[in-house]
Amino acid sequence: MRLLPPHALLSLCSAALLCAAGVRAEEEYEPIARVPARARALLHDPSHHGVGVLSTIYPDNHTDEALRGAVCSGAEYFAPCGPEGDLVFIALTISQNWRNVLYSASHNATFSITPDTSFSSPDARHTAPGSHDWSPARPAWRRGMPSKPRMTLYGDVHELPRGSPEAHEAARCFLHLHPDARHWADGSRDSPHEARWVRLRAQKVYRVGGFGDESRIGWIDIDAYRKADPRDAGLGPGIEEPAHHAPAALFAENMPAPAPLIFQ
Numbered sequence: 001m002r003l004l005p006p007h008a009l010l011s012l013c014s015a016a017l018l019c020a021a022g023v024r025a026e027e028e029y030e031p032i033a034r035v036p037a038r039a040r041a042l043l044h045d046p047s048h049h050g051v052g053v054l055s056t057i058y059p060d061n062h063t064d065e066a067l068r069g070a071v072c073s074g075a076e077y078f079a080p081c082g083p084e085g086d087l088v089f090i091a092l093t094i095s096q097n098w099r100n101v102l103y104s105a106s107h108n109a110t111f112s113i114t115p116d117t118s119f120s121s122p123d124a125r126h127t128a129p130g131s132h133d134w135s136p137a138r139p140a141w142r143r144g145m146p147s148k149p150r151m152t153l154y155g156d157v158h159e160l161p162r163g164s165p166e167a168h169e170a171a172r173c174f175l176h177l178h179p180d181a182r183h184w185a186d187g188s189r190d191s192p193h194e195a196r197w198v199r200l201r202a203q204k205v206y207r208v209g210g211f212g213d214e215s216r217i218g219w220i221d222i223d224a225y226r227k228a229d230p231r232d233a234g235l236g237p238g239i240e241e242p243a244h245h246a247p248a249a250l251f252a253e254n255m256p257a258p259a260p261l262i263f264q
Helices: 006-028 032-043 096-102 165-177 179-183 222-227 246-254
Strands: 051-057 071-077 087-092 108-113 150-159 195-208 217-220
Touching (some): 071 087, 071 096, 087 150
């Protein structure tokens, strides 16, 4: 019988160990089939209160030469309205961020979403039934923002014609999540600023699921993202149903009865 040389035996043993480790890692790893649904579920996560960061580019003809081509970013309310993961916003034309996208030729922008970054707020993936629990023994450094999912949508912003059925539906959906925003929405008498209903249609989606040894990181196929159902995310009964009403509950105690919107 021919014996393998020592270096060959070492290679085989190393490969076996890696395979064994790979099997175990795959069992604990985020299932790739769930990633599109989890991206869609993040849009409905009540812990971010329907707030994300809009990023645009200053135009090449901006009055301040130092800002031409620079990135402009700021927090914005959003609402996940529609069956394909589109987002609705109120665009105030006084905002430089919104002027950058509304008056550009491409009308493109990026929007980043992150859930609650608190160390004390559990990640639903670790507390869902059947998942490896986020127990008190989990190291503190694995509980903060880097361990949680976040994503950026790259897309085109489309203005919804004022008074159109699309604008009315956007208003209904958005103000259900953000009832305080009716004070500066289109048609409000409380705000002196011009407001427009707009929709961000995602063309590319990049998601960081958390730490790379237990979560997927990378681009999501756009067709899979648009077809995904957030209820297929496998995040347990508390997260599985999109929480459309959760942010609104935060304002319910202090909000007067809503006055009808006036579209002029």
